[in-house]
Amino acid sequence: xxxxxxxxxxxxxxxxxxxxxxxxxxxxxxxxxxxxxxxxxxxxxxxxxxxxxxxxxxxxxxxxxxxxxxxxxxxxxxxxxxxxxxxxxxxxxxxxxxxxxxxxxxxxxxxxxxxxxxxxxxxxxxxxxxxxxxxxxxxxxxxxxxxxxxxxxxxxxxxxxxxxxxxxxxxxxxxxxxxxxxxxxxxxxxxxxxxxxxxxxxxxxxxxxxxxxxxxxxxxxxxxxxxxxxxxxxxxxxxxxxxxxxxxxxxxxxxxxxxxxxxxxxxxxx
Amino acid sequence: xxxxxxxxxxxxxxxxxxxxxxxxxxxxxxxxxxxxxxxxxxxxxxxxxxxxxxxxxxxxxxxxxxxxxxxxxxxxxxxxxxxxxxxxxxxxxxxxxxxxxxxxxxxxxxxxxxxxxxxxxxxxxxxxxxxxxxxxxxxxxxxxxxxxxxxxxxxxxxxxxxxxxxxxxxxxxxxxxxxxxxxxxxxxxxxxxxxxxxxxxxxxxxxxxxxxxxxxxxxxxxxxxxxxxxxxxxxxxxx
Ligand SMILES: Nc1ncnc2c1ncn2[C@@H]1O[C@H](COP(=O)(O)OP(=O)(O)OP(=O)(O)O)[C@@H](O)[C@H]1O
Ligand SMILES: [Mg+2]
Numbered sequence: 038x039x040x041x042x043x044x045x046x047x048x049x050x051x052x053x054x055x056x057x058x059x060x061x062x063x064x065x066x067x068x069x070x071x072x073x074x075x076x077x078x079x080x081x082x083x084x085x086x087x088x089x090x091x092x093x094x095x096x097x098x099x100x101x102x103x104x105x106x107x108x109x110x111x112x113x114x115x116x117x118x119x120x121x122x123x124x125x126x127x128x129x130x131x132x133x134x135x136x137x138x139x140x141x142x143x144x145x146x147x148x149x150x151x152x153x154x155x156x157x158x159x160x161x162x163x164x165x166x167x168x169x170x171x172x173x174x175x176x177x178x179x180x181x182x183x184x185x186x187x188x189x190x191x192x193x194x195x196x197x198x199x200x201x202x203x204x205x206x207x208x209x210x211x212x213x214x215x216x217x218x219x220x221x222x223x224x225x226x227x228x229x230x231x232x233x234x235x236x237x238x239x240x241x242x243x244x245x246x247x248x249x250x251x252x253x254x255x256x257x258x259x260x261x262x263x264x265x266x267x268x269x270x271x272x273x274x275x276x277x278x279x280x281x282x283x284x285x286x287x288x289x290x291x292x293x294x295x296x297x298x299x300x301x302x303x304x305x306x307x
Numbered sequence: 308x309x310x311x312x313x314x315x316x317x318x319x320x321x322x323x324x325x326x327x328x329x330x331x332x333x334x335x336x337x338x339x340x341x342x343x344x345x346x347x348x349x350x351x352x353x354x355x356x357x358x359x360x361x362x363x364x365x366x367x368x369x370x371x372x373x374x375x376x377x378x379x380x381x382x383x384x385x386x387x388x389x390x391x392x393x394x395x396x397x398x399x400x401x402x403x404x405x406x407x408x409x410x411x412x413x414x415x416x417x418x419x420x421x422x423x424x425x426x427x428x429x430x431x432x433x434x435x436x437x438x439x440x441x442x443x444x445x446x447x448x449x450x451x452x453x454x455x456x457x458x459x460x461x462x463x464x465x466x467x468x469x470x471x472x473x474x475x476x477x478x479x480x481x482x483x484x485x486x487x488x489x490x491x492x493x494x495x496x497x498x499x500x501x502x503x504x505x506x507x508x509x510x511x512x513x514x515x516x517x518x519x520x521x522x523x524x525x526x527x528x529x530x531x532x533x534x535x536x537x538x539x540x541x542x543x544x545x546x
Contacts, residue, residue: 191449
């Protein structure tokens with residue numbers, strides 16, 4: 038049976054789309070048939086980060102409105118086998134996202150895919166609610182700052198009360214924390230929350246810590262999910278995250294200050 | 308705060324707004340119907356405490372009527388109570404006949420507070436259902452949990468931006484980072500307990516204190532909070 042995973046956060050700009058692209062790519066790389074759906078109607082950019090924006094003909098809303106079939110709208114990734122993208126509409130209005138429409142598409146996708154990854158828009162409006170409603174699992178993306186953590190907490194409340202699993206008193210949505218844009222030196226200085234601070238407040242299992250990294254912007258400008266840049270810290274962190282999701286027990290990297298930082302502090306650098 | 312009516316957008320300024328609100332009302336539990344006896348006792352009360360019924364709104368509760376089958380002259384009762392400074396605003400419990408008569412006299416029938424049967428006393432053999440509410444997980448930002456008529460017990464934490472509200476006591480087995488309001492119907496004997504006091508606001512029977520007013524020494528401590536002479540007292544819980 039296919040698993041539907043929502044990548045959500047509440048707050049905007051924390052790294053949901055970056056995470057969705059790398060997570061879906063990582064699952065496909067490891068041999069699972071995976072599709073990633075952009076729920077950000079009107080502000081689509083998953084296709085940019087996946088580097089397939091020039092191949093978009095039909096979108097999610099076209100399929101909901103029966104203007105195209107799923108097969109016409111799905112874009113096959115050129116680099117990774119088993120990976121498909123269902124882009125969002127740039128023009129349509131969010132009200133086109135109906136519960137019935139989304140359910141129809143998800144159940145059709147679940148026939149042929151093992152993982153369905155839903156990239157949620159920011160906020161707690163219709164688009165975000167639709168993206169999480171049918172989820173079996175959730176990657177809650179948070180940055181190490183108070184407002185982001187607060188919004189993630191809010192989203193966790195919504196997952197546990199307004200998802201389909203909650204409404205039908207089914208097993209709850211399985212929650213995973215993704216702490217993105219983490220900078221250990223700044224956390225240690227007290228400019229940012231530490232991993233422990235965030236875990237204490239949100240109290241859900243930590244799936245991965247993604248360091249703040251210039252590689253992310255470089256990759257997204259190049260239209261390549263950062264997980265494919267295996268030599269970069271952020272790419273390696275996403276690789277670990279996917280392995281952990283699939284059950285591997287790996288220690289968290291990138292949570293401590295690199296040696297250089299320590300020496301700098303001791304010998305008078307900063 | 309608990310019942311908010313939706314606000315219609317894109318319209319002229321509204322001439323009025325309907326909002327749910329909670330009130331503490333005096334309930335007059337009526338046991339019998341002899342108006343002369345009732346009046347005698349009312350006069351007695353007023354003599355002890357002049358001005359005791361100072362246009363006090365009251366709800367007439369008929370649950371304890373000795374002879375519930377008897378007919379009731381609501382108009383007469385209404386006048387009697389008005390004469391002694393009470394303003395009946397509705398009735399509670401009573402037989403369907405009583406309720407019909409009350410409606411005719413212009414007195415609405417209010418929802419029953421406890422038993423859900425007719426005017427009968429609850430069966431002795433059946434234990435009264437507990438009014439307490441247990442939440443087995445954390446209360447997250449944006450959520451509001453209310454325990455009417457009883458205690459609220461939260462097994463997890465209460466996040467910043469979450470509200471926990473009870474007519475009775477509030478017990479939190481995790482950290483309290485949001486707002487906790489106990490005794491919201493006015494019960495000043497209610498307490499709040501939490502494993503770590505990091506609250507945005509605490510309130511007992513309307514006496515509140517916000518985060519800024521906490522003693523830093525109380526922060527993140529296991530605490531019990533109660534009212535003493537209308538002042539909120541915070542004590543550390545020691546084990
Ligand atoms: N680990 C990281 N290090 C550095 N920059 C990052 C990292 N993760 C994300 N960013 C940057 O943050 C910005 C927002 O990222 P992204 O679009 O993934 O967020 P989002 O949560 O999907 O935003 P929205 O809410 O608008 O959909 C982008 O410019 C991206 O390059
Ligand atoms: Mg996005």
